[in-house]
Amino acid sequence: MAWIALEKRAEPSLAMTFLSPLLAIALTLASSAAIFAALGKDPLPAMHAYFVAPLVDPWSLQELVVKATPLVLIATGLSFCYLSNNWNIGAEGQYVMGGIFGGGAALAFHQTGSALGLPAVVAAGALGGALLASIPALLRIRFSTNEILTSLMLVYVAELLLDWLVRGPWRDPRAMNFPQSVAFDVKVPILVEGSRIHLGAALAVLACCAAAFLLSRTMKGFEIRVIGQAPRAAAFAGFSPARATLLVFALSGALAGIAGALEVVGTMGQLRPSISPGYGFAAIIVAFLGRLHPFGILCAGLLLALSYLGGENAQIMMKIPLDATRVIQGLLLFFVLACDLLVLHRPRLARRATA
Amino acid sequence: MDLATAILLTVVTASTPLLLAAIGELVVERSGVLNLGVEGMMIMGAACGFAATLATGSHVAGVAVAMLAGMAMAAIFGLLVLGLVANQVACGLALTILGLGLSGLVGQGMVGQKIDPVGPIDIPWLGSLPVVGKLVFGLDPFVYASFALVAGTWWFLSRSRAGLVLRAVGDNHASAHALGHDVRVVRFAALMFGGACAGLAGAYVALVYTPFWVTGMTAGRGWIALALVVFASWRPWRLLFGAYLFGAMSIGQLHLQAMRGALPDFLVLPGQFWSALPYAATIVVLVLISRSRGRRGSEPAMLGTPFSPDR
Numbered sequence: 001m002a003w004i005a006l007e008k009r010a011e012p013s014l015a016m017t018f019l020s021p022l023l024a025i026a027l028t029l030a031s032s033a034a035i036f037a038a039l040g041k042d043p044l045p046a047m048h049a050y051f052v053a054p055l056v057d058p059w060s061l062q063e064l065v066v067k068a069t070p071l072v073l074i075a076t077g078l079s080f081c082y083l084s085n086n087w088n089i090g091a092e093g094q095y096v097m098g099g100i101f102g103g104g105a106a107l108a109f110h111q112t113g114s115a116l117g118l119p120a121v122v123a124a125g126a127l128g129g130a131l132l133a134s135i136p137a138l139l140r141i142r143f144s145t146n147e148i149l150t151s152l153m154l155v156y157v158a159e160l161l162l163d164w165l166v167r168g169p170w171r172d173p174r175a176m177n178f179p180q181s182v183a184f185d186v187k188v189p190i191l192v193e194g195s196r197i198h199l200g201a202a203l204a205v206l207a208c209c210a211a212a213f214l215l216s217r218t219m220k221g222f223e224i225r226v227i228g229q230a231p232r233a234a235a236f237a238g239f240s241p242a243r244a245t246l247l248v249f250a251l252s253g254a255l256a257g258i259a260g261a262l263e264v265v266g267t268m269g270q271l272r273p274s275i276s277p278g279y280g281f282a283a284i285i286v287a288f289l290g291r292l293h294p295f296g297i298l299c300a301g302l303l304l305a306l307s308y309l310g311g312e313n314a315q316i317m318m319k320i321p322l323d324a325t326r327v328i329q330g331l332l333l334f335f336v337l338a339c340d341l342l343v344l345h346r347p348r349l350a351r352r353a354t355a
Numbered sequence: 356m357d358l359a360t361a362i363l364l365t366v367v368t369a370s371t372p373l374l375l376a377a378i379g380e381l382v383v384e385r386s387g388v389l390n391l392g393v394e395g396m397m398i399m400g401a402a403c404g405f406a407a408t409l410a411t412g413s414h415v416a417g418v419a420v421a422m423l424a425g426m427a428m429a430a431i432f433g434l435l436v437l438g439l440v441a442n443q444v445a446c447g448l449a450l451t452i453l454g455l456g457l458s459g460l461v462g463q464g465m466v467g468q469k470i471d472p473v474g475p476i477d478i479p480w481l482g483s484l485p486v487v488g489k490l491v492f493g494l495d496p497f498v499y500a501s502f503a504l505v506a507g508t509w510w511f512l513s514r515s516r517a518g519l520v521l522r523a524v525g526d527n528h529a530s531a532h533a534l535g536h537d538v539r540v541v542r543f544a545a546l547m548f549g550g551a552c553a554g555l556a557g558a559y560v561a562l563v564y565t566p567f568w569v570t571g572m573t574a575g576r577g578w579i580a581l582a583l584v585v586f587a588s589w590r591p592w593r594l595l596f597g598a599y600l601f602g603a604m605s606i607g608q609l610h611l612q613a614m615r616g617a618l619p620d621f622l623v624l625p626g627q628f629w630s631a632l633p634y635a636a637t638i639v640v641l642v643l644i645s646r647s648r649g650r651r652g653s654e655p656a657m658l659g660t661p662f663s664p665d666r
Contacts (some may be wrong), residue, residue: 006663039460087444116368139638147646148391148444149582149637156575156634164627281452288445321463323570326456330395334431337441 006345010025016342021289021296023342024335025303030212032328041318049317050310060313062195064305066267069197070095070259070276072204072301074283076211077252079292083215084228084248090151092258092280093158094129095263100162101128102261103271106184107170118199121265122258129257130250132158137249141242147249155280163273170271188266191260201261204301207255208294215294224248256280277308278285278326285333304329360489362606367490367498368564370602372397372573374501376580377587377594378508379552384584385512386545387525387657391447392432393405393553394577395454396425398430402458405568408470408561418558422566426547428454433546437539440635440663455571465568497559502595504552506562509591521545525655537550553577575634582637586644589653593607605633 029051036046054060074091081088102125109117132154139145163179172182188198215221227234227244245253264275286304290296311325376393380649382574383390388651404421404590432450435441475493484492512518523531524541560573587593608629 035460089444089448135638139642139645143642143645145638145641149578149585149641151633152578153582153637156499157631159625160631164625167627168625281448284445284448285452321460323459323463325457326452327460328456329454330449330451330453333445333452334435337445337449338435338439339441340441 007101007348009344009346012343013346017291020339020342021291021300021336024289024339027335027339028328028332031331032324035324035327036320039320039324041320044193046314046318050314050320051306053313053317054306054309060309062197063309064302065201066196066198067305067308069200069204070279071283071286071304072140072261072298073200073207073259074252074256074280075290075297075301076204076294077255078205078209078283078287079290079294079297080215080224080248080348081252082228082287083292084138084224084244086134086140086245086248087148088133088151088252089148090133090153090155090248090280091252091256091283092276092278093151093155094133094253095251095260095276096155096158096162098125098129098257098260099134099264099275100158100165101125101257102240102258103181103184103264105172105261106186106265107181108188110182111185113185113204114162118188121186121188121261125257125259125261126254129253129255129260130138131253133249133253133256134246137246141245143156147245156222159274162271162275166271166273172270174218183270184265186265188262196267198262198266200259200266203258203262204259205298208298210310220221256283282308282329285329285336288333289336304332307332346347362610363490364494366599366603366606367494369606370599370601371498371501372559372564373583374581374595374598375497375504375559376553376556376577377555377583377598378501378504378591379549380580381584381587381589381591381594382508382512382521382552383545383549384658385525385589385653385655386521386542387528387655387660387662388436388542388546389443389659390429390432390436390448390450390546390549391444391581392428392450392454392577393549393580394573394575395451396428396550396553397454397577397580398458398562398571398573399428399454399461400425400554401561401572402461402465402557402560404554405470405561406461406465409465409468411543414473414562417562418555421558421561422551422554425552425557426550429546429550429553431542433543436661437542437546440661443587443659443661451577459570462568462570466570467567469567470562473562495563497555497563500555505591505595511593512591522655525657528657528660531552532662532664538664542662553580556580571650579633579637582641586640588644601633601637604636608632 032050033043033047036043054064074095078088078091094191102121104115105120105124109120135154136147136151139150140147167179168180170181172180191197191199191201217226223239224244226237227239227241231241261277264271268275282304286300289303290300307325307328311322314320315322376397380390380393390560400421403424404417408417408421413478428450432446435446436443473495475495478492508615512522521541522534524538528538538544538607565572583594583597612629
């Protein structure tokens with residue numbers, strides 16, 4: 001019986017490092033066509049509406065950057081966690097907390113006209129995200145509590161806190177009972193005239209460059225990678241896994257928090273009960289699709305942003321439900337993880353030997 | 356039926372889906388695999404089970420389809436994690452994202468539709484006894500099934516040869532492999548059981564708990580089930596206790612919210628705080644469990660560690 005055997009490569013394949021994400025994207029595109037067909041839509045126009053139309057319209061291209069901004073910021077932070085084997089899956093909560101703190105700072109500087117408003121918003125967002133993220137880190141260090149579950153549980157806590165704030169103490173009394181805060185007068189500078197692309201986009205690129213530098217050129221970056229790949233070697237080298245855990249969690253929380261603060265103050269201009277279409281979870285896909293490399297993440301962030309934009313577009317033009325976006329994102333992550341195998345293994349057609 | 360009985364009955368309904376999903380995940384984790392996709396399998400069970408019941412009018416068909424849906428999701432996970440040695444944490448997340456999306460697609464035409472819920476069983480004489488009539492003999496079939504599953508799992512893990520093999524695979528897959536056990540077959544079987552249980556838990560939510568379709572109706576229960584497995588330190592009977600403790604807490608906070616007028620001032624808090632309580636409590640419980648190191652005795656040593664026979 002013919003059987004595809006996997007042979008371990010002597011060395012990770014450099015070609016496959018770049019090709020495997022592309023293969024994953026190709027497989028995702030093929031299965032999206034199948035999903036559209038299964039939904040009773042003509043696959044070709046649906047694919048066009050989903051993946052092509054947003055790329056040919058100038059307005060959509062700007063929106064692509066707007067949506068990629070939080071994804072890249074969050075995913076860059078997450079890559080530090082995953083490289084060092086810390087499973088922070090609560091970035092959604094850290095993003096929301098950043099939004100709460102950043103929004104709070106914007107409220108504090110409301111109608112003061114102070115130039116300190118914007119720096120305060122960014123700093124408060126970073127602080128909020130980092131504080132929430134350090135809870136699972138400290139619990140893991142001190143009590144060896146599983147950080148996967150604690151970081152996720154905090155997502156619900158942060159979302160409920162936001163819900164309470166915008167329905168309670170921070171609700172705009174003149175908003176006719178709508179659960180929303182006042183429209184902030186602290187503004188985030190717009191980078192491209194007439195678009196919604198704000199300072200965050202520049203910060204995201206900056207974060208990527210800083211991360212690339214940190215990971216490849218500094219001792220701390222080396223430490224983070226060694227702790228993830230060879231914990232025993234890291235221990236012999238005298239690296240402290242506890243301090244690294246706290247550092248990567250705080251760093252990724254801070255970046256997610258900045259993303260949340262800038263989204264709330266820059267893109268939305270006010271706090272509402274829901275401030276994220278799942279950016280924190282989609283960023284996990286971005287991190288893996290980008291192979292945990294800052295520049296890979298930059299490209300992957302744009303692709304995931306396309307999936308959000310395409311999803312909205314396909315809903316309007318083809319009446320394809322928004323849940324299709326989630327299915328496509330989930331499939332994408334599956335294919336990315338499956339294709340990763342090719343980096344370390346070589347498939348070969350073989351006769352099935354005795355197991 | 357007095358108030359106390361009514362409250363106890365709601366506790367049972369809140370606890371059963373947690374128990375069903377958690378007992379499946381317990382077996383999966385005992386075999387050394389960490390499947391974080393419980394929520395995804397559960398919501399697919401709920402969506403497919405509801406759709407099948409809506410189409411056929413049969414609860415049995417709904418339950419069967421729900422279990423099959425859970426197993427199908429688990430099979431995708433197994434293919435990646437066991438066949439392609441992919442990262443288990445990331446695959447589990449992918450399964451959850453995929454499940455939430457797919458369930459939305461399955462359920463897009465069902466929003467607002469209602470079905471007849473699965474009712475309690477009716478035993479002629481025993482059911483009319485005072486107190487125990489309702490609480491012991493008048494529950495729905497899922498509840499009895501969940502108890503049977505806990506007892507069966509306990510017997511399987513601690514008293515049967517196959518259970519011994521499963522634990523061996525979970526504690527030291529290299530040795531189990533050397534002894535001639537097919538690690539991947541054992542783990543795939545455990546995953547199938549976990550998928551079926553999660554599907555059943557989803558069916559419970561859609562056919563008993565809220566017999567109309569709501570998008571995302573499992574509302575994080577799959578994640579709580581994962582925490583319960585840690586809470587139970589991977590032992591079936593403790594899981595029973597944990598699930599009911601948790602069910603009681605989530606019902607308790609609802610009642611506290613409802614009677615806020617009668618509460619002392621310091622307990623009159625906004626609803627969101629009470630809603631956050633189960634999640635915060637989960638964190639506290641996880642911390643308490645991980646503090647007492649001795650009780651981690653049943654944690655499978657290979658939990659989350661990938662295995663491929665050629666290495």
